[in-house]
Amino acid sequence: MPELPEVETTRRGLIPWMLGATLADLIVREPRLRWPIPTDLTVLLRGRMVTDLARRGKYLIVSLEKGALIIHLGMSGSLRVVGPEVPPGPSEPFDLVLAGEPGVRVRMRDPRRFGALLYSEDPLSHPLIAPLGPEPLEAGFDGTYLHTRAHGRTIAIRDLLLNGHIVAGIGNIYANEALFEAGIHPGRAAGRIGADRYAALARALIAVLSQALEAGGTTLKDFARSDGRPGYFQQQLQVYGREGKPCPRCAVPITRLSGGGRSSYYCPRCQR
DNA sequence: AAGTTGACCTGAGGGC
DNA sequence: TGCCCTCAGGTCAACT
Numbered sequence: 332m333p334e335l336p337e338v339e340t341t342r343r344g345l346i347p348w349m350l351g352a353t354l355a356d357l358i359v360r361e362p363r364l365r366w367p368i369p370t371d372l373t374v375l376l377r378g379r380m381v382t383d384l385a386r387r388g389k390y391l392i393v394s395l396e397k398g399a400l401i402i403h404l405g406m407s408g409s410l411r412v413v414g415p416e417v418p419p420g421p422s423e424p425f426d427l428v429l430a431g432e433p434g435v436r437v438r439m440r441d442p443r444r445f446g447a448l449l450y451s452e453d454p455l456s457h458p459l460i461a462p463l464g465p466e467p468l469e470a471g472f473d474g475t476y477l478h479t480r481a482h483g484r485t486i487a488i489r490d491l492l493l494n495g496h497i498v499a500g501i502g503n504i505y506a507n508e509a510l511f512e513a514g515i516h517p518g519r520a521a522g523r524i525g526a527d528r529y530a531a532l533a534r535a536l537i538a539v540l541s542q543a544l545e546a547g548g549t550t551l552k553d554f555a556r557s558d559g560r561p562g563y564f565q566q567q568l569q570v571y572g573r574e575g576k577p578c579p580r581c582a583v584p585i586t587r588l589s590g591g592g593r594s595s596y597y598c599p600r601c602q603r
Numbered sequence: 604a605a606g607t608t609g610a611c612c613t614g615a616g617g618g619c
Numbered sequence: 620t621g622c623c624c625t626c627a628g629g630t631c632a633a634c635t
Contacts, residue, residue, distance in 0.1 A: 363612095365629090403630095404628090404629090443627090592608085
């Protein structure tokens with residue numbers, strides 16, 4: 332589920348609660364996520380203060396006085412701030428309990444268990460974080476960068492965009508939306524797209540991600556902000572999930588290409 | 604090296 | 620109502 336805008340929305344929602352707070356406890360109800368939650372983590376974390384809350388791609392990095400937590404929401408994850416009186420549901424693997432009388436906690440919900448809670452002394456050197464490509468909403472990302480990385484490659488441009496080692500934080504929704512915006516067919520070989528079109532694609536990615544962020548992300552099914560509200564960007568989706576519906580630009584029906592895992596949605600007329 | 608496929612999981616929705 | 624099938628926002632590991 333959560334791509335860059337959803338993870339960033341989550342980060343912003345958590346900041347007022349977590350920044351400067353001390354971790355009183357970690358309650359693990361289900362350690363079997365994508366990687367097991369380390370067994371000694373609870374003891375390790377108690378009493379440590381949160382000094383920073385950052386995002387890298389789709390990863391949240393909770394920096395502590397010493398070390399950091401790395402959290403990934405997988406396909407179906409979300410983090411919510413709840414009081415101690417709220418009973419945990421069956422798909423809620425852990426709570427990060429904040430120190431202080433009310434017993435406020437950050438509760439992970441993750442039905443498919445593709446998420447992760449890991450610990451690292453040096454998160455930026457962690458094998459999951461270090462190889463990530465540039466942040467699309469920061470300096471250093473533009474059409475020239477994409478064009479260079481795509482040189483000579485036959486992989487479909489949609490799949491190149493999904494590779495976090497090329498550019499961080501892009502998932503299937505925003506890859507499809509940006510390709511529509513830029514008028515590029517999702518199946519086109521990445522190495523056969525010119526510099527000018529990569530410039531348009533980089534601009535489209537930045538625009539789509541920024542607009543989604545403003546809307547609080549996209550909620551198709553599972554995603555909730557840290558206060559429980561949904562995102563609203565699904566109302567602005569142009570092609571994703573709109574198979575058979577008219578292209579907003581030319582009214583030709585949107586095509587869905589499944590075959591091989593994740594679907595591509597595109598306008599067969601506007602996108603080449 | 605680059606590209607493709609399978610694997611990890613649960614839950615929802617459609618067809619019969 | 621219920622069963623079976625397909626599909627889903629991610630991404631690593633193991634293949635070719």
